[in-house]
Amino acid sequence: MNATTPAPATAGASDSSSSAARPWLASYPAQVPKTIDEARVGTLNEMFLRAVADYPNRAAVESFGTRITYAALGRQADAVASWLQGQGLKKGDRVAIMLPNVMAFPAILFGVLLAGGTVVNVNPLYTPRELTYQLKDSGARFLFVLENFAATVEESLPDLALDRVVLVTPGDLLGLKGAIVNLVSRHVKKAVKPFSLPRAVAFKAVAAEGARQKAQAVPVSPDDIAFLQYTGGTTGVAKGATLLHRNVAANVLQCEAWMRPFFGDREDHVMVTALPLYHIFALTVCAMLMTRIGGCQLLIANPRDIPGFVKTLQKSRITLMSGLNTLYNALANAPGIEKVDFSQMVFAVSGGMATQEAVAKKWKEVTGQPIVEGYGLSETSPVVCANRLDIEAFTGTIGYPLPSTDVSVRANDGSILPPGERGELCVKGPQVMAGYWQRPDETAKVMTPDGWFRTGDVAVILPDGQVKIVDRMKDMVLVSGFNVYPNEVEDVIVKHPGVMEAAVIGLPDEHSGEVVVAYVVRRDEALTVDELRQFCRENLTGYKVPRRIEFRQTLPKTNVGKVLRRALKEEVEQSHAR
Known part of the structure; x- marks a missing residue:
């Protein structure tokens, strides 16, 4: 493993499990377990292949009005894995994905993992300088990029050591509709700047070539690296949080344990996936959790286009939603939102930044549903805390630590503060990263001597165990x-x-x-x-x-x-x- 430090001990390994030590346990919904079975946490590959086998005919992904099933997604992911292996990808090699929420993203994501690779998620809006830094720091061998951002890659390419660049289009995997989507993107919206990447290969060719031979099974373990998730963290220096398969898989099981009692028996959940899948919140709570329960992701390629977003919602049947404060604010105030059918929505979760009470109030007025706020970081895969899903109104807190998660609030000297006092929020649990990629100095800054991750957030633990974030320490x-x-x-x-x-x-x-x-x-x-x-x-x-x-x-x-x-x-x- 190329991580820079051993993974911290998991929650509960040596701590007292009494409710006095963990006051939040007494506030758990009755159906939610206090812990997950960490010994049974497997790999994300196993989770995906199980979904393909168990839910072959269920819709897995929807984009631009087109749906593909889990069986189809499984075939496409296998084709990507096969192509990568044919190009010489070895277990542990890094593959960068520079895409918004287009149909091809999940197939590429799971294809890289099935091939034994490590995914490096890249923000498509990066400048050439930012892109060069991240790809060089991660040592990525391959890059999948939307053609809209290929000009950035062209500018960075002389400084990179990539084996191949794969060009993806918004219309890939959309069938006949894909040609129309690409036409609009290129010629109506003029979203594709001129570029020259003569050695790049089209995703369509990758899918066709990879489909000729089934991918070879790779023995991936829970301790293998699934993602290098780049973040500024608490110090502002861009670095890759090393997330193992077991980190992310454990967080999926933690989220499922917290949410499953409220999902209901229905088998047709649709999660509005507006946050980009390269963002850790959407990656786990949308891509991975929906895979775990056999739900469908409704991919929103450009959530900044609020009128277009609202039109998509008007035409869709949605049951779940994830977003963040600014997105909910924009939607709640958008013309036409009153025509969206929210009657089947089970919950809307928010993370990524603090949710404001005024926004939550407006959202409930519009939809009839409260915003359920949660909290997490790239370094924690990401979810640490979440509100109960049966709240009637916005709470102003980030809720309770998830099953198998411990939190403490600490003073500058590292001492644990009692409930009600402000200090730095620290976390221990199976979802905590293994360390920062090749940066033992940065890892040491955020891990306490007794194995807790320091979040850099100022928090208060309330008497019933709810956690309230006050602010970022540096802000x-x-x-x-x-x-x-x-x-x-x-x-x-x-x-x-x-x-x-x-x-x-x-x-x-x-x-x-x-x-x-x-x-x-x-x-x-x-x-x-x-x-x-x-x-x-x-x-x-x-x-x-x-x-x-x-x-x-x-x-x-x-x-x-x-x-x-x-x-x-x-x-x-x-x-x-x-």
Whole structure:
């Protein structure tokens, strides 16, 4: 194994299992087990092949109105695996996937795993510099990329040591409809920039060649590496979280244990998969969990196209949904959302960033369903905590640790703090990564001597075991010695009816050390700075009230819609330095 550190001990290996040590256990729904059987956690390959065998005729994936079954997905994944093996892929070799949510993604994802490879998920919106760094750091031999982003690959290629580049189109695996989808992408939307990759091979050719011979079975174990999931983590340096098959498979079983009592007996679950599958939340909660239960993923290729997204939802029968705060906010305020049938929805889960109370309230008004907030990180495969799925309204917490998960809140010196006190949230469980890829120094920074992962998030454990995230440690603003947590200020600002979105940062100040500054996207253009500041004064103590409020048209966000406070702060500081 090429990970840089042994995997931490799993939860419960040496700790007391009493409810006093784990107050959340008393709050578990009656049907949810307190632990999963870690000895029976297998590989993601076994999970996928079992789904293909057990649910051959069920829909596995839907894209642009076309569905493919588990049997068809199994054949396509086997063809990808066969082709990779024919190209010389060896067990443990890294294969990069640079795709949005198109039909070919799941086939490529499982094909790489069946071939014995390790998946390196790549954000398609990366710049050539970012792409070069990640592919060189991971040592990827192959790259599957959507043709829309091939120009970026062309620019990076001279600095890379790739064996082959495979060009994927949005219409691959869509049958006759695929030609129309590609035509629109290339010539109507003009989404494909000119590029030259003469040695690249088309995915269609890969699928055809690979289908001629069945892939060779590869002995993959739970301790083999399934993913290098790149993240800035708690230090901001891009690095690959080494996720073993057993890390992700265990998290799937943990999520299933938490959710299964609420799924019902139906066999036709459809999960709205709007977060990109290269994001760890969608990867586990959508791709892997749906595979485990034989559900269907409704892939949304471009969730930023909110009108198109709403039209897709209007035509679909959906039972499950995953997203994050900004996505739910945009959908809840989108024209036409009232025409979507939410009557069969079992739950809508949110992660990736803090869910705001105002957004959750609006979502329930529109859909009749509360947002069930969870919490996780790339380093934890990702889910650590989740709210009960039977909540009636938004709780403002991230819920309870999942089965076989331990959490603690610690002071700067590493000592464990009692319930109610703020400190750094630390996690232990089978879903915790094996370490950062070839970075023992970075791994050491986030693992405690007794084997707990330090999340970098400030949290409080409530008396009943619920966990409440206060903020990111690095985002905290220090005003004259008082701690100000941006999440709290943002939550207040977005409750004003004239506000759509807000981001709060701290900027240097010669008198107070730092001041609170808010950047706001208005819903009502008539809203003034004075009116909003007065609203903040009515809801926040003096030192938390933003000293400056600036209205903007947009806020900087990641590709999945998470507001980038760090990028906003850098942008502001650079403009002041000019």
